[in-house]
Amino acid sequence: MEDSFGHHISYLRISVTDRCNERCAYCMPNEFQEWLPREGVMSYEEILRVVRIAVSLGVSKIRVTGGEPLTRRDVIPFIKRLRKINGIKELGITTNGTLLSQSVGKFKTAAAALAGAGVSTVNVSLDTLDERKYVAITGRPYLERVIEGLDDLIDAGFDKVKINTVLMRGRNDDELLDLVDFTHQRNLLLRFIEMMPVSTNDVLKESNFLPCGEVMKFLSDTFGGLEPSANYRTNGPATYYKISGRDQLIGFIGAMTNLHFCESCNKLRLTCDGKLRPCLGSHLEFDLLSEIRSGASDERIADFIREVVARKPKAHDFLSNYQPGRKMIAIGG
Ligand code: SAM
Ligand code: SF4
Numbered sequence: 387m388e389d390s391f392g393h394h395i396s397y398l399r400i401s402v403t404d405r406c407n408e409r410c411a412y413c414m415p416n417e418f419q420e421w422l423p424r425e426g427v428m429s430y431e432e433i434l435r436v437v438r439i440a441v442s443l444g445v446s447k448i449r450v451t452g453g454e455p456l457t458r459r460d461v462i463p464f465i466k467r468l469r470k471i472n473g474i475k476e477l478g479i480t481t482n483g484t485l486l487s488q489s490v491g492k493f494k495t496a497a498a499a500l501a502g503a504g505v506s507t508v509n510v511s512l513d514t515l516d517e518r519k520y521v522a523i524t525g526r527p528y529l530e531r532v533i534e535g536l537d538d539l540i541d542a543g544f545d546k547v548k549i550n551t552v553l554m555r556g557r558n559d560d561e562l563l564d565l566v567d568f569t570h571q572r573n574l575l576l577r578f579i580e581m582m583p584v585s586t587n588d589v590l591k592e593s594n595f596l597p598c599g600e601v602m603k604f605l606s607d608t609f610g611g612l613e614p615s616a617n618y619r620t621n622g623p624a625t626y627y628k629i630s631g632r633d634q635l636i637g638f639i640g641a642m643t644n645l646h647f648c649e650s651c652n653k654l655r656l657t658c659d660g661k662l663r664p665c666l667g668s669h670l671e672f673d674l675l676s677e678i679r680s681g682a683s684d685e686r687i688a689d690f691i692r693e694v695v696a697r698k699p700k701a702h703d704f705l706s707n708y709q710p711g712r713k714m715i716a717i718g719g
Contacts, residue, residue, distance in 0.1 A: 387444050387691075389664075389698040393651050398445045400433060401658045402461060403453040408482050409525030410511075412552060412581055428660045430464040432678055434471070436656060439687050441473040445654075449478040449509075453658065456485040462499045469504035478507035480550070484528040486510075486535025497538035508539055509548040514558045515568055523557060536572065548575045548637070553596040562601060563608065570634045577624050577637030584666065598640035605629065605636065612636070623647060641702065648701035654694065662691065664698035672697075 387395040404422050406414070428436075437448060448468060455461055469477055479500060486497045493499035500508065512532055514520050520529040539547050549569055551558065558565075562578075569576040578601055581594065606612040611630035624637035625644070641647050648665075655663040660675020672694050678687065 387695045389695050391698070391700045393698060394444075395652055395654055395695050395698070396445055397447040397449070397653045398437065398440050398656060399449045399451055399653060400437070400656045401452050402433070402450055402455050402464070403427065403458040403658050405457050406452060406454040406482070407457055407484060407526065408454065408528070410523060410552075411525075412554075413584070422659055426659050428656075428658060428675055430460070430467070432660065432675065433464075433656070434467055435678070435684075436674065436687065436691075437468060437474075438471055439684055440654075440691055441471055443688060443691055446473060447476040447478075447652075448474055449480060451480040454482055454485070455479055456481055456496055462490055462496070462503050465500070465505060466503040476506050477504060478509065479505055480509040480511070482524070482528075483510040483512065483532035483535040484526070485531075487531060487538050495535075495538040495542065497535060497542040497544070501542040501544060507546075507548070508544050509550055510536060510539070511550045511552075512536075512565075513551050513554065514561055515564050516561065519557065519561075523554075536574065540572065545573070546575050548577055550577055550579055550639075552579045552581055553598070553601060554581065555594055555596040557594075559596055562604065566605070566629070566634070566636065570632065575635060575637065577639055579639040580642045582641050582666075595642070597643045598638040599643060602627065602638065623651070651698075654691075654698075662694045664694050665702055668699050668702060670697060670699070 389395065404427075437445070450461070450465060450468070452458070465477070465479070468474065486500075487495050490496045490499040493502060497508075510532065513523050515529070517527065517529045521527050536547065549565070551565055553559070565576055568574075578598060580596070580598055602612055605627075609629045609631060612627040613630060615626040615628050615635055623641070624639045626635045626637050628635050638644075651665070655666060656674070657663065657671070660673065660678065661671040662674045663671045672690070674687070674690055674694075677690055682690070
């Protein structure tokens with residue numbers, strides 16, 4: 387599928403839940419949040435149907451996210467069923483890592499169960515290596531669990547697990563080198579993400595916002611250079627640089643400052659309540675679940691998906707006084 391700006395759409399990110407066991411300030415609002423009622427959340431059958439149709443239209447990469455995807459019951463058997471859909475070349479999950487060490491069925495850890503279900507890539511969010519800061523950022527004392535979970539992923543055979551670190555001035559800017567070393571030692575792929583005004587604008591105050599460019603300069607000064615890595619393809623929004631003198635790549639996801647950020651966008655998002663979104667940074671969303679529940683045929687659903695692709699904007703709206711609408715946790719990161 388191609389939109390009117392030449393974006394080739396091959397990637398669907400699916401949020402399976404709006405619930406989470408953490409409370410990251412940049413993702414969840416401070417005020418009390420009501421979870422969606424269960425009947426408003428897409429069933430696994432409904433999601434699988436949409437995926438089968440999307441794959442027939444050219445989608446070949448799927449990422450399962452949330453909320454925290456591992457909090458949804460039976461998510462691993464669901465992932466196993468996703469894997470069986472012919473035409474999916476890459477199946478990933480994004481998780482906060484807190485539940486990777488718990489046992490699941492016959493598997494000693496969820497990490498091993500994910501490997502057994504055929505997941506190809508796991509992205510784990512980790513903004514700090516300091517327990518006190520971890521609690522301040524996520525609202526939960528789970529740092530140790532996350533680190534254990536990372537070791538379980540490695541034991542389960544995942545290579546190049548990605549670490550997503552949201553950059554926050556005054557909160558984790560003093561830990562950049564620790565994070566670089568931590569990921570180097572464990573052979574993890576670190577990616578720094580600029581904060582986006584998805585859930586709240588507060589996080590974007592100049593006192594909080596840390597642009598990728600500043601981090602690149604700092605790393606370059608520290609290590610004596612960063613070399614752009616032209617041929618490192620992950621099919622995603624990150625640009626990768628190699629640290630001079632080290633066998634380590636660092637990814638930068640600069641949605642706010644990289645003016646070319648949207649040019650290679652290949653993504654659609656399906657929220658857990660069945661809205662199809664052509665862009666994270668746009669308020670456009672289309673109610674696919676109502677369509678499905680009112681008896682739409684596969685052809686109608688295929689047309690619906692094509693229509694949403696046709697509405698995909700050229701670029702996100704974050705820089706044009708974007709006012710957060712739906713919270714990140716409800717859209718699916
Ligand atoms: N719970 C899982 C996790 O934390 O990885 C999956 C969902 S989370 C919404 C997906 C990703 O979005 C995480 O890496 C998180 O750090 C990122 N994220 C959430 N809110 C963000 C924001 N306002 N700006 C930038 N990234 C954000
Ligand atoms: Fe939960 Fe992930 Fe959002 Fe943090 S970023 S509140 S872990 S969904």
